[in-house]
Amino acid sequence: MIGSLILMVMVSLAGGSTPPPKGYMVIVNEGNPMQDASASQISALFLRRQQVWTDGRPVVPVDQVAKSPVRQAFSVDIHGRPVQAVQAFWRQKVFAGESVPPAELSSDGEVVEYVRTHADAIGYVAIGSGVGTGVHAVAVR
DSSP: OHHHHHHHHHHHHHOSSSOOOOSEEEEEETTOOOOEEOHHHHHHHHTTSSOBOTTSOBOEEEEEOTTOHHHHHHIIIIISSOHHHHHHHHHHHHHTTSOOOOEEESSHHHHHHHHHHOTTEEEEEETTOOOOSSEEEEEEO
């Protein structure tokens, strides 16, 4: 009975209708015209299922390290699976000689700098990270 009461209070406090804000934002180089994309499109870029931009340039995705909270949020939201499952996907691809995973960078700042200096890069950083100039956010639909 107390458990049911706590659950009802939590649901009423949460509102139930507005999803929580994402804990990350996807970024690309300022020269990249991409303004928005679906989660499945972004997942395809990061899992190298789509390896070129619409103009034919190679896509260069960069991940954050596996223990990063922003990577955990990104992985669940974009790929629909936890980081460990994405790592298992990459182990299979590497073992089969099909592909290699994106480089892993250790901080938001490193991701921003990489995307700023590599025109074909795409990455993600925590919401509230100061990205400065040279990159822009991609709206995730």
